[in-house]
Amino acid sequence: MLALNENPPLTWPDKRIRDFNGKWYVAHCKSRNEKILAWHMTHKNINYFLPMRLNVRKHKNKTFRTLLPVFTGYIFFCGGEQQRLEILRTNRVANMIEVQNQEQLIDELEAIENALTASFAIQSCQHFGNDCSNIVAEPLDTKGQIVHINGKTYIVLTISSLGLTVNIEIPFEMLRRIKPNYA
Structure with a gap:
C-alpha cells in the first residue's frame, strides 16, 4: 500500500x-x-x-x-x-x-476529470439504465443521469466503450434538467 x-x-x-x-x-x-x-x-x-x-x-x-x-x-x-x-x-x-469513438471517450473521461479536479466524491457503481433523468451538473459543466440513493443525490457518468459507470455525490441545487436528445 x-x-x-x-x-x-x-x-x-x-x-x-x-x-x-x-x-x-x-x-x-x-x-x-x-x-x-x-x-x-x-x-x-x-x-x-x-x-x-x-x-x-x-x-x-x-x-x-x-x-x-x-x-x-x-x-x-x-x-x-x-x-x-x-x-x-x-x-x-x-x-x-x-477505442472506436475517440471523441466520445474524451468527453466521458473529461467529465470524470472535471469531477476529480473539483474534489467531488466519486465511486464506481452499477449501471442504472435509462430510467434516470438527464441533467447537467452546473459546476462541472457535465451531462449525466441523476439518481437518489439513501437521501443523497448522485450524477451518474458512463464510459460507454467499457460499460463502466461512476456516481458522483453532488448537491441537488447544482443540477439542471435538460431535454433528452432524440436524434
Whole structure:
C-alpha cells in the first residue's frame, strides 16, 4: 500500500486530457498493476489518465488513507503505435482495448476529470439504465443521469466503450434538467 504522496499523478503530463495528442487506448491491466503501469508511463513520457478516489479506512485506532483506481484494472492512455507496444512490453497488461469513438471517450473521461479536479466524491457503481433523468451538473459543466440513493443525490457518468459507470455525490441545487436528445 502506497502513502498518498507516493502515488502516480492522475494524469501525465500535468495538463487537461483534452490537450493530449494521439489515439486513445484502454489498457486492461493485470490484477493490482494500474499504479505500477502509470509510473512506467510517467518514466516513458506516455500520456495517461488514471482516475483515482480517496479511500478512508479505520482499523483499531488508526486511520488509513489510500488512493484507489476508480475503474479497477483499467488505465486510459494516449499515443501512437510505439507507445502501445511499449506498454504491451511491460507484461502488466492483460488486454489492450482500441477505442472506436475517440471523441466520445474524451468527453466521458473529461467529465470524470472535471469531477476529480473539483474534489467531488466519486465511486464506481452499477449501471442504472435509462430510467434516470438527464441533467447537467452546473459546476462541472457535465451531462449525466441523476439518481437518489439513501437521501443523497448522485450524477451518474458512463464510459460507454467499457460499460463502466461512476456516481458522483453532488448537491441537488447544482443540477439542471435538460431535454433528452432524440436524434
